[in-house]
Amino acid sequence: MxxxxxxxxxxxxxxxxxxxxxxxxxxxxxxxxxxxxxxxxxxxxxxxxxxxxxxxxLTQPKKEKEPEFVSTEDMEAIEERIRQAAKEEARQEANKEVMIMVGSLLAAIQTGGGAMSVMNKADAAMETGTKSISDEESEDYEEDETLVQSALRWMIND
The missing domain is CATH 1.10.1220 (Arc Repressor Mutant)
Structure with missing residues (x-):
């Protein structure tokens, strides 16, 4: 055909x-x-x-697409969406890290028969499979005393 x-x-x-x-x-x-x-x-x-x-x-010319410009307000809205997404991602990552730390602490308590063993940062990181932070990096982190106390109370009650 x-x-x-x-x-x-x-x-x-x-x-x-x-x-x-x-x-x-x-x-x-x-x-x-x-x-x-x-x-x-x-x-x-x-x-x-x-x-x-x-x-x-005889023919109609093809219309060229007008260039579109992004206004300042549009840029600010885009920036805000990016910031919110970054904050949410950082919050989720921080929650994940806290859960790893709490889990490793709980595992240490359970393997120690209820007594807390003393672990340094490198041992804790090796046990949980995470990267150890250096002393210089640890200075950048603030210790949240309320969070630490709540985690310890939660682990002791279990």
Whole structure:
């Protein structure tokens, strides 16, 4: 089965319009020695018209998309969304770290038979599989006494 590569157009002629009547008369009396078919006549006529009138004048130019600018208010809204997302991610990461620390402390208490063993930062990190922080880095962290006391009370009650 051959692929049909043709495009079809329909021409309607109104017999009350004198220009249409003339076109109909020429098409019906077309000299087929000059033109192979009515179809070829339309193709030659359209080609002649395009070449002599100019394709740019006949077709609608493609509209170029106007560049869009981001306003200051839009930028501020974007920045705020980024900040909120970063805060939420940092909060989730901090919660995860606290849970690891509490879990390692609880594991140390349970393995020690209820007595807390003394562990240094490197041992605790090795046991939990986390990276140990240096003394310089630990100075950057503030110890939340309330959180520490709550965690210890929670572990003792278990």
């Amino acid at each position: 051959a692929i049909d590569r043709t495009v079809k157009f329909t021409v309607r002629l109104n017999m009350l319009n004198p220009a249409h009547v003339t076109i109909n008369k020429v098409l019906n009396e077309l000299n087929l020695d000059i033109f192979k078919s009515k179809n070829q006549f339309f193709i030659d006529a359209a080609t002649y018209y395009i070449e002599n009138y100019g394709q740019e004048e």
